[in-house]
Amino acid sequence: MNDHSSQDTQPRREERVFGVACSFRSVAEIFHAAERIRDAGWKKWDVYTPFPIHGMDAAMGLPRSPIPRVTLLGGITGFVTGCLLTWYTNSFDYPLIVGAKPYWSVIYPFPVLYECTILFAAFGTFFGQFIFNRLPRHHHPLFDVPQFVRVSDDAFMVVLEVSDPRFGNPDKAYDFLASLGGQDITLVRD
């Protein structure tokens, strides 16, 4: 099953390697494999699944996503922008008396401040997600792996990356993945 001698597993000379990939058949298998890779101390690796698996972040030992900070920053920026906008336009640049309301207060334009807060927080979240995920990126070594197209359908894949200090040489990585029950172990060329 784990055909080490096939052409696909051996890097040719002067070839850059991204890592080693293998497939798992079920959610439970990949979940337990992830726990064991985490426990072995790997840092540069990832699990590729058609949907987010519940509890996988803990199984991989991932820290909490940093997105909420960007959201908060966006929200604060939005609120301040709303305050500056309403103050500058209605109180500073062209003061108008309307409806016996003050030139500026936090009360009368509150709906505007509220909407600006939400708008900027949403922008922060949206762009934060793409920035932290390093997207858009249309070329990636994984897109050249034939089995990878099935990952967005029903396949489960683990990739150990060469940049991890534990990687050593591909053979060691193959053996490790094989010991976890991984199948179709392939070399991912950079």
Add this chain to the structure above:
Amino acid sequence: MAHASEESTANREILAKVRPAELPRPSLVLNGRSFHWITEKVCGIVEEPTPLWWKVMFTMALCLAAFTFGGLAYLVSTGTGVWGLRSPIGWGWAIVNFVFWVGIGHAGTLISAILCLLRQKWRTSINRAAEAMTIFAVCCAGLFPLFHVGRVWFGWWLFPIPNQNGIWPQFRSPLEWDVFAVSTYFTVSTLFWYMGMVPDLATIRDRARTWWRKAIYSFLAMGWRNGNRQWSNFEMAYLLLAGLSTPLVLSVHTIVSFDFAVSNVPGWHTTIFPPYFVAGAIFSGFAMVLTLMLPLRAIYRLHDTINQYHIDNMTKIILATGSMVGYAYATEFFIAAYSGNPFEKFAFINRAFGQYAWAYWIMVTCNVISPQFFWFKAVRENHALVWIICLFVNVGMWFERFVITVTSLANDYLPSSWGYYSPTIVDIFTFFGTFGFFSVLFLLFIRFLPLLPMAEIKSVIPQADPHAH
């Protein structure tokens, strides 16, 4: 401590003796479908050759949409007078249609955001289409106030850009709040919808056979790779957007209701408006979701993914919000009577028994009486009947906005300046054309984008549980 542990041992003994029944959760996807089945089902809709019914419907929708754009072109070249607006009724169908369409949109955000926060997993199979409905409904809604300003080429005055006299918009007006509320709502809904769609677009990209198809879906999918490090950020961002959309959706219809409630007109100047508008919006929106999803379910045979459990839940929400709306109608009458304000009392008696009584009773029949049929299981399981009741709700909610807008303006303080409003043919064409415009957008959506969120549905079926055996 000892006492507590004794108690827990006793409890355990009792539990062992009575063996409580395990209540099975209703399945969200019937017939034990696999991950691949879900992919095939959803991608199949996008990948199959364009069906004949789609071409026919699309042509019809385009023709119908032409009425809106013809009507608007006539209005721009002539003036807003073509809309049947005259003193004392300056807010006719334009505002009625605006509130109607914005309200329709609210169910989409409710399903995608509030039900997400409440961990209602049944939302997964309908949220994508409901969010699309939200965005397209807001597109239709936006047309009306934009053209109602009269000289539409000055529409940019609504935004904080100084005009040639250096004058800015003034933020004390609820109408200006509305500009911010609706444009934020549209933007955030679109971001949320698109971000949720990225993994599914990647699935379509990976299955694409032709170069063009691959190029377009690759562009849209942003190079998504399904890695768990990406999913981790994605899920956090999705949850946060749901959290941001929840206060947003409640604020949008609240601010729409401020357009009325901040004024001094009898029948409008009430504090009940914000919750009453939000409940009505969710009510009409769910009716529209069912109006759209029941035919789609039949055409694409989505019976396994949108099953009786989903329909039951939606009809129950319609029943609950419909009852809230009915309760709000009653409260308005009570408060008007209790207020001791003769103008307020008159406004409500006039609604029910005045010159627009016909509209009021259509509203009550459709909104208060028709959803009550959903108490009966037999009705909820008869999908033709569900669809018809939903149509009634759609009609009723349009009439609710008509009753609120027109009756209060037609008969306010001075009997000498009372009037009777009726729409012109241009009003009627422009409004009915928006159903065509909406259908054009919705048909394009079901043809080219994933109708159901594949990744989310896959994550709620039993095979997705890492601890299942």
